[in-house]
Amino acid sequence: MIDPTRSRRTARPRDAAAAPTSAGRRAGLPDREARAKEGGKRAKEAEGAEEGQAAQEREALQLAHRIVDLAADRKASDIVLLSVAELTTLTDYFVICSGGSERQLGAISDGIVEGLKADGVLPIGREGATSAHWLLLDFGSVIVHVMAWPERDFYALEKLWAEASLVVRVQ
Numbered sequence: 050m051i052d053p054t055r056s057r058r059t060a061r062p063r064d065a066a067a068a069p070t071s072a073g074r075r076a077g078l079p080d081r082e083a084r085a086k087e088g089g090k091r092a093k094e095a096e097g098a099e100e101g102q103a104a105q106e107r108e109a110l111q112l113a114h115r116i117v118d119l120a121a122d123r124k125a126s127d128i129v130l131l132s133v134a135e136l137t138t139l140t141d142y143f144v145i146c147s148g149g150s151e152r153q154l155g156a157i158s159d160g161i162v163e164g165l166k167a168d169g170v171l172p173i174g175r176e177g178a179t180s181a182h183w184l185l186l187d188f189g190s191v192i193v194h195v196m197a198w199p200e201r202d203f204y205a206l207e208k209l210w211a212e213a214s215l216v217v218r219v220q
Contacts, residue, residue: 094152106134106141109190112170113142116161116193119147121219123160124153130217131210141190143210146150147201151179157196159183 112131112191120128140182148154162172174187182197183204191216194206 050216055148061216064219078209089141090194097200105190109141110216112165112188115165115218116144116188116191117165117167117219119161120144120193120219121158124148124175126220128199128217128219129207129215131207131213132216133210133213136210136213142191142192142216143206143213144191144193145196145201145206146194147196147198149198151182151197154182154184158186158193161186161193163193 117128117130125148128144128146131145132141133139133142133143139200145220148157158175162175165171170188172186174185176185176187177183182200184193184195186193186195196204
């Protein structure tokens with residue numbers, strides 16, 4: 050039988066709950082100073098993350114410019130560098146260029162891959178073939194389209210991504 054005079058919980062005196070702690074605040078209330086310090090720490094972490102993101106954006110732009118230079122070295126024509134970061138999460142930049150023959154398309158794409166390999170950057174993926182007249186090189190933050198003129202006119206990627214800002218155009 051349960052004894053109603055005995056309680057399972059131990060009651061604490063009311064004045065103990067109201068008594069201030071050593072920090073000068075009541076028990077159970079948040080410590081504002083600790084919160085302020087934690088907020089400052091979070092702000093510093095956010096600043097560090099923003100700096101890291103800015104560094105990644107600079108690296109992506111440098112990579113894109115390097116790709117444009119390598120394509121120009123292989124005599125690619127009508128090279129376009131578009132910034133698509135605001136439009137898609139797929140990549141930050143598109144490089145679109147053209148070649149006059151299947152052999153030149155292969156030379157342009159091989160020149161880009163070999164030049165970046167020397168810099169320690171390898172492509173994530175490579176799609177298409179020279180016989181398809183469209184080669185795609187994926188470097189993560191930069192995607193390169195090497196196309197023959199008829200395919201470039203037909204697919205019109207510059208018109209498809211017309212809202213993207215033009216960074217560089219080499220003719």
